[in-house]
Amino acid sequence: GQQVMQIPQYQHVQEGEDFTTYCNSSTTLSNIQWYKQRPGGHPVFLIQLVKSGEVKKQKRLTFQFGEAKKNSSLHITATQTTDVGTYFCAGRASNFGNEKLTFGTGTRLTIIP
Amino acid sequence: EPEVTQTPSHQVTQMGQEVILRCVPISNHLYFYWYRQILGQKVEFLVSFYNNEISEKSEIFDDQFSVERPDGSNFTLKIRSTKLEDSAMYFCASSEWDRDRYEQYFGPGTRLTVT
Numbered sequence: 635g636q637q638v639m640q641i642p643q644y645q646h647v648q649e650g651e652d653f654t655t656y657c658n659s660s661t662t663l664s665n666i667q668w669y670k671q672r673p674g675g676h677p678v679f680l681i682q683l684v685k686s687g688e689v690k691k692q693k694r695l696t697f698q699f700g701e702a703k704k705n706s707s708l709h710i711t712a713t714q715t716t717d718v719g720t721y722f723c724a725g726r727a728s729n730f731g732n733e734k735l736t737f738g739t740g741t742r743l744t745i746i747p
Numbered sequence: 748e749p750e751v752t753q754t755p756s757h758q759v760t761q762m763g764q765e766v767i768l769r770c771v772p773i774s775n776h777l778y779f780y781w782y783r784q785i786l787g788q789k790v791e792f793l794v795s796f797y798n799n800e801i802s803e804k805s806e807i808f809d810d811q812f813s814v815e816r817p818d819g820s821n822f823t824l825k826i827r828s829t830k831l832e833d834s835a836m837y838f839c840a841s842s843e844w845d846r847d848r849y850e851q852y853f854g855p856g857t858r859l860t861v862t
Binding site for chain 1: 789791795803805850852855
């Protein structure tokens with residue numbers, strides 16, 4: 635079945651440093667979503683990428699979808715303490731409305747103030 | 748802002764007992780899901796539900812699991828005979844029908860502890 639891996643598993647950064655997490659799927663995806671889960675919280679939707687090579691920005695966050703639609707990345711510039719949490723990519727194999735999300739293994743970000 | 752709600756927030760049960768986890772999805776959403784997350788691990792898909800029937804289920808969702816939408820608002824997950832390995836956080840999620848956006852809105856979760 636479809637597998638989605640993320641690296642690194644953990645990342646500790648000084649506040650103000652940049653952070654990047656990489657996501658790789660074993661199969662081609664129709665689209666990919668990114669979620670953030672704060673400690674003790676639930677996944678919260680950040681963004682969806684659909685097109686090959688797509689790049690989207692949300693303030694300090696930059697999301698990329700690979701040309702082959704099998705990989706993606708999330709880059710955070712100048713991290714802040716509010717960025718703490720686990721970042722999950724989640725792939726969808728089709729655009730059918732009821733298509734499940736296959737979550738990646740997640741990258742847990744901790745910030746050293 | 749509308750949100751998905753789940754009850755109870757924490758359920759402790761003995762092995763072999765039946766549990767029912769409850770969810771109220773966002774009112775205009777058509778697609779409903781259950782996911783689970785074992786502590787410190789990734790979120791795993793269990794089942795999706797649309798038009799009053801299961802659309803897809805994972806290999807985790809065996810005969811011990813069932814889902815139901817008993818009325819127009821609730822969406823439940825039943826585990827008939829719980830096992831120790833069922834201990835996890837269970838998230839309900841819902842999404843609306845939109846050709847371009849399929850973001851899923853997650854509830855706060857029910858922490859199930861099987862002893």
